[in-house]
Amino acid sequence: MHQLIRQKSYLQASLGHHQFRGKPTIGVLCFVTDQRKELEQQIQNRFSDEELQEYQLRVGTPEEFQGNERNIMILTLGLDLNGRFAKGFYENPNRFNVATSRAINYTYFLYVGVPKTAKLLKDYLRHFGYSINELDETQDDSEIEPIENLLNSQMHWRFEESKIESEFEHRVAEYLRDFVQQSGGDDKLKLYNQVESCKKRLDFVLLNTQNNDCCAIEVDGQHHFSEDGRSYSEEHLERAAILKRAGWKIIHVPYHKWYHKGWLCDRQDEQFQATLNSLYAQIEAALELG
Numbered sequence: 494m495h496q497l498i499r500q501k502s503y504l505q506a507s508l509g510h511h512q513f514r515g516k517p518t519i520g521v522l523c524f525v526t527d528q529r530k531e532l533e534q535q536i537q538n539r540f541s542d543e544e545l546q547e548y549q550l551r552v553g554t555p556e557e558f559q560g561n562e563r564n565i566m567i568l569t570l571g572l573d574l575n576g577r578f579a580k581g582f583y584e585n586p587n588r589f590n591v592a593t594s595r596a597i598n599y600t601y602f603l604y605v606g607v608p609k610t611a612k613l614l615k616d617y618l619r620h621f622g623y624s625i626n627e628l629d630e631t632q633d634d635s636e637i638e639p640i641e642n643l644l645n646s647q648m649h650w651r652f653e654e655s656k657i658e659s660e661f662e663h664r665v666a667e668y669l670r671d672f673v674q675q676s677g678g679d680d681k682l683k684l685y686n687q688v689e690s691c692k693k694r695l696d697f698v699l700l701n702t703q704n705n706d707c708c709a710i711e712v713d714g715q716h717h718f719s720e721d722g723r724s725y726s727e728e729h730l731e732r733a734a735i736l737k738r739a740g741w742k743i744i745h746v747p748y749h750k751w752y753h754k755g756w757l758c759d760r761q762d763e764q765f766q767a768t769l770n771s772l773y774a775q776i777e778a779a780l781e782l783g
Contacts, residue, residue, distance in 0.1 A: 494519075494536070497565065498544055511598045513564060518549040520563035522592055524583055528571040529554055555591040566596035569603040570614070589613045612727070619730070650685040650698065657686065662696060662712050664758060665746055669697060669710065672773055676782060691735050701780040708742040708779035715748050722749060742779040746772065 496502040503517050511517075521536070523529040533552040540550070551563065570583070583589070593600070607614060657663055666686070673682045683700040688709075697710035715722070717729045725733075733743055750768045751757055757765035776782075 494567070498540060498548060503565065508599060511564075513598070516547050517564035517598070519565050519567070520550070520558065520561070520595055521552040521567045521569065522558055522595060523552065523554055523569055523571060524592065525571050526554060528569070555588045558595050559591055562595050562597050564596070564598045565601070566599070567601045567603065568592060583611065584613050586613065593617055650688055652685050653687070659712070659714060661714055661748060661751065664751065664756065665710065665712050666697065668769060668772070669699065672776060673699075682780070690741065691739050693732060693736065695736070695741075699776060699780060701782065704781060706780045708744055708776060709736065711743055711745050713745050713747045718748075744772065744775045744779060
């Protein structure tokens with residue numbers, strides 16, 4: 494707050510591209526009334542009436558911000574990892590939507606920790622590309638082995654047909670082999686399966702021998718999704734987050750894009766061809782194939 498008002502940080506590179514017309518309006522949103530009262534008192538003691546008026550500085554709860562927006566919003570939860578998480582209070586969809594949609598230009602998100610039961614909050618942060626494990630201070634980093642270290646042991650990687658666990662994996666493996674041949678063969682690309690990393694197993698790994706880039710292909714069956722069959726389960730998202738922290742590029746192959754009342758690849762389905770083209774394009778980008 495001090496940097497915004499006293500040092501005019503909104504003119505610097507991170508915010509300057511918004512090209513505010515004059516001084517931006519500023520809001521601070523708190524989920525709980527006690528925190529709102531405390532912050533309101535501190536702000537009144539620290540800034541002059543003129544400054545408060547110039548920036549239309551307002552502190553409030555979601556209810557108090559209903560119908561009001563500010564150029565810059567500061568969103569603070571008043572939660573930590575170990576505190577009790579009032580699920581019904583924080584997870585009310587209407588209340589959460591108001592809280593996260595008051596910014597016209599920019600939102601600052603202040604946190605100490607993200608409780609494990611905060612589903613709406615986790616979904617919100619993932620939307621902007623944040624890994625929940627990056628926010629979870631209790632994450633056990635001992636299980637996260639950087640991919641650079643893992644690549645040193647790639648001589649132990651194998652492709653073993655006997656380790657393929659489902660018909661879905663067999664189908665994907667067939668098309669991955671086709672991709673390898675189309676892209677220069679085994680001398681250029683190597684295909685492995687059941688590669689161990691971060692105490693987990695990756696379904697398939699493709700390695701570009703020309704530049705040592707590699708990517709993981711995750712075959713996501715029905716059990717990887719929640720009840721709606723389209724949204725990934727919390728467990729699967731957390732698994733992917735750990736692997737990404739280790740440096741893995743992950744390409745997901747969802748079940749519902751390959752199977753609907755039978756295998757789409759067996760029906761020369763146009764939509765499946767588009768899915769396959771997308772998969773190949775993602776692999777090319779991940780491995781930097783020219």
